[in-house]
Amino acid sequence: MSCFLRGWKTEHQAEVKECPTCHHKTTGTFPAEVVAPVQYGPRVLGLSTYLQVFQMIPIDRIRQLFFELLGQAPSGRTLVDAATRTGERVKPLLIPIREALRRAPVIHVDETGFRVEGRLWWMHTATAPGYTLYGLHPRRGQEGIADLG
Numbered sequence: 001m002s003c004f005l006r007g008w009k010t011e012h013q014a015e016v017k018e019c020p021t022c023h024h025k026t027t028g029t030f031p032a033e034v035v036a037p038v039q040y041g042p043r044v045l046g047l048s049t050y051l052q053v054f055q056m057i058p059i060d061r062i063r064q065l066f067f068e069l070l071g072q073a074p075s076g077r078t079l080v081d082a083a084t085r086t087g088e089r090v091k092p093l094l095i096p097i098r099e100a101l102r103r104a105p106v107i108h109v110d111e112t113g114f115r116v117e118g119r120l121w122w123m124h125t126a127t128a129p130g131y132t133l134y135g136l137h138p139r140r141g142q143e144g145i146a147d148l149g
Contacts, residue, residue, distance in 0.1 A: 010041060012030050012031065012034050013028075014027055014028035014029060014030055015027075015028050016028075040074055040078060040082075044066070044070075044074070045078075045079075045082035046082075046086075048062055048066075048074070048079045048082050048083070049079075049082050049083045049086045051065070052079065052080075052083050053083060053086075056114075059076045059079055059080065060076070062079060063075075063076065063079070094133070094149075097131050097132075097133050098133065098148075098149050100128065100130070100131045101126050101127075101128050101131055101133060104128035104129075104131070106128070107126050107127060107128045108125075108126070108127045108128070109124070109125065109126050109127075109145055110124070110125050110127075111123065111124045111125070111140050111141075111144060111145070112125075113140070116136065119138070121136055121137065121138050122136070122137050122138070122139065122140040122144050123135075123136060124136075124137055124140075124144045124145050124147070124148055126145070126148055133148055133149075135147060135148040
């Protein structure tokens, strides 16, 4: 855990300079990923996404974990948004995974029920050697499997 915690706080400052002749002010810029005065960085948000998506830990438990380890509990919306942004970034990778599954001589498909906001949904999977595709759907059976693409 020490490598995760090392350097987990970063401060960015932008200087403001004023021309002594014309008094025009120029302000420095922040890195593109800095969009708010206070925000969680990529390590915290990446760990949150991993815990949500791969370990399937509920948001409230992730918040509790962060509070116990870091003394801060990001909002549930912050954690959900981080996972959503990650999902958008990896969407292009789904195309070759779907193509590989379509070309595979045999695939395994399965579904497992679990709760999403208190309602029963289904986690559908399609698997072949080297590839696994996951998808959530409110229905089980052919409709949910077809939604995987």
